[in-house]
Amino acid sequence: MNTKIFLLLTVIVSIKSEYVNYKYHKVYTVTPTTEKEVQALLDLKNSNDFVFWIEGIKVGLENRIDVAAEKQRLFEKYVSDAGIKAELIIEDVQSLIDNQVKRSKTRNSNEYAWDYYQNLDEIYEWMNRTAEAYSSVASIINIGATAEGRPILGMVIDFKKRERPYYSVIEGGLHAREWITPATCTWIIKEFLTSNDRGVRAMAEDVVWYIFPVTNPDGYVYSFTDNRMWRKNRNPAMQTSCAHMNRPDDMSVGVDLNRNFDFLWMTVGASGNPCDITYAGPSAFSEAESLAMANLINGLQERGSLLYYLSFHSYTQLLLIPYSHVRGSDVLEADNYADLFEIGIKGMDKLTARHNTTYRVGTSADILYEVSGSGFDWAKGGAHFPLVFLFELRDTGRFGFLLPPEEIIPTSEETMDGMVEMDRVARSMGYYRGSAHSFTASGFMILLLAAMLLAK
Ligand SMILES: [Zn+2]
Numbered sequence: 001m002n003t004k005i006f007l008l009l010t011v012i013v014s015i016k017s018e019y020v021n022y023k024y025h026k027v028y029t030v031t032p033t034t035e036k037e038v039q040a041l042l043d044l045k046n047s048n049d050f051v052f053w054i055e056g057i058k059v060g061l062e063n064r065i066d067v068a069a070e071k072q073r074l075f076e077k078y079v080s081d082a083g084i085k086a087e088l089i090i091e092d093v094q095s096l097i098d099n100q101v102k103r104s105k106t107r108n109s110n111e112y113a114w115d116y117y118q119n120l121d122e123i124y125e126w127m128n129r130t131a132e133a134y135s136s137v138a139s140i141i142n143i144g145a146t147a148e149g150r151p152i153l154g155m156v157i158d159f160k161k162r163e164r165p166y167y168s169v170i171e172g173g174l175h176a177r178e179w180i181t182p183a184t185c186t187w188i189i190k191e192f193l194t195s196n197d198r199g200v201r202a203m204a205e206d207v208v209w210y211i212f213p214v215t216n217p218d219g220y221v222y223s224f225t226d227n228r229m230w231r232k233n234r235n236p237a238m239q240t241s242c243a244h245m246n247r248p249d250d251m252s253v254g255v256d257l258n259r260n261f262d263f264l265w266m267t268v269g270a271s272g273n274p275c276d277i278t279y280a281g282p283s284a285f286s287e288a289e290s291l292a293m294a295n296l297i298n299g300l301q302e303r304g305s306l307l308y309y310l311s312f313h314s315y316t317q318l319l320l321i322p323y324s325h326v327r328g329s330d331v332l333e334a335d336n337y338a339d340l341f342e343i344g345i346k347g348m349d350k351l352t353a354r355h356n357t358t359y360r361v362g363t364s365a366d367i368l369y370e371v372s373g374s375g376f377d378w379a380k381g382g383a384h385f386p387l388v389f390l391f392e393l394r395d396t397g398r399f400g401f402l403l404p405p406e407e408i409i410p411t412s413e414e415t416m417d418g419m420v421e422m423d424r425v426a427r428s429m430g431y432y433r434g435s436a437h438s439f440t441a442s443g444f445m446i447l448l449l450a451a452m453l454l455a456k
Pocket residue numbers: 175178258312313314
């Protein structure tokens with residue numbers, strides 16, 4: 001690409017981290033329509049002058065690009081020269097960030113509310129208060145400490161105190177900037193403890209739940225205090241100069257936790273370079289957060305049966321099924337893919353019924369991009385949870401990570417509806433009888449139908 005662009009870039013390198021102000025940053029939407037446009041966008045991304053909200057770039061996949069005010073003309077000229085259509089959709093990123101954390105004045109500060117994005121202290125305080133208030137069924141578990149010494153706290157919900165129960169795990173906030181996911185996880189905790197809905201009650205009470213709203217506490221805090229767009233954890237062990245990539249050195253402080261799990265680690269869709277946002281770490285499970293999660297699950301496996309592993313991310317409104325590196329007919333590498341697909345489709349229909357939000361269902365390689373070393377792939381291929389899903393919550397990119405706080409409750413409501421329906425379908429398939437089966441009759445029919453359509 002144009003070397004002038006590279007020269008212009010070098011002025012913005014900062015060594016020490018400080019609050020990144022997104023005032024007057026613009027966001028453009030682009031969808032490459034040809035391989036040539038894909039290449040032009042890859043070049044632009046590699047210039048490291050602009051922040052792409054979605055890591056994968058491929059034909060037809062809509063992306064969002066954050067452009068600092070002083071680089072707006074440069075950006076517009078580049079896309080125009082390349083013949084790429086770019087539409088300005090956000091005028092001032094910082095004003096959306098400010099809006100996300102604005103407290104309502106009327107509410108008692110002691111009570112949790114889902115009308116703004118709460119910081120880590122607020123979430124942890126609420127979890128502690130809630131565990132005390134429901135102490136006969138709820139408790140707090142601390143599965144380990146982060147690089148910066150913060151505890152990784154989860155809420156354990158156990159209504160029936162059974163011997164050898166079903167254990168399920170919900171993991172939110174693995175990626176720091178995906179703020180809607182801790183908010184939705186706390187909502188799920190509240191619903192499990194208080195809802196009168198029969199479906200919610202069954203799901204809450206027949207399983208022992210381990211719910212981690214903020215699986216990456218250091219990153220989450222950093223996304224409030226320093227850089228709203230932070231994704232990784234904050235492990236400084238691999239800190240290095242990123243000047244050669246025209247990035248601040250701060251970028252090398254941290255590992256992408258959803259690339260660090262020990263399942264096909266570092267094979268596809270992950271980076272070995274600490275300066276990259278998808279840096280997979282020096283080895284699988286090198287990170288306190290992913291290792292703590294694996295240790296917890298290995299322990300649960302010895303004490304009962306694993307059932308659900310639900311991973312919450314944002315954004316793009318997808319329900320992903322393992323494994324993230326497979327597409328086409330290879331999706332059958334997950335032995336119960338047909339079941340998971342049917343559960344997912346029916347669940348997302350129910351989700352849509354609440355607020356008309358539409359989701360797509362499939363493997364990451366098929367409907368997003370290829371990934372390896374993710375927590376939910378490991379949950380399926382390493383830990384052998386039968387029912388494994390990854391939600392990419394709202395929206396489809398209008399606001400992306402900057403989802404307005406008014407959308408927290410609708411997002412949570414529809415997600416809960418979807419989960420309850422998924423649970424109903426899973427029960428009808430016999431997953432609560434502990435029968436590890438690969439195909440149900442209806443799942444088989446769907447596959448057969450898909451094969452017939454493909455054969456045409
Ligand atoms: Zn994510």
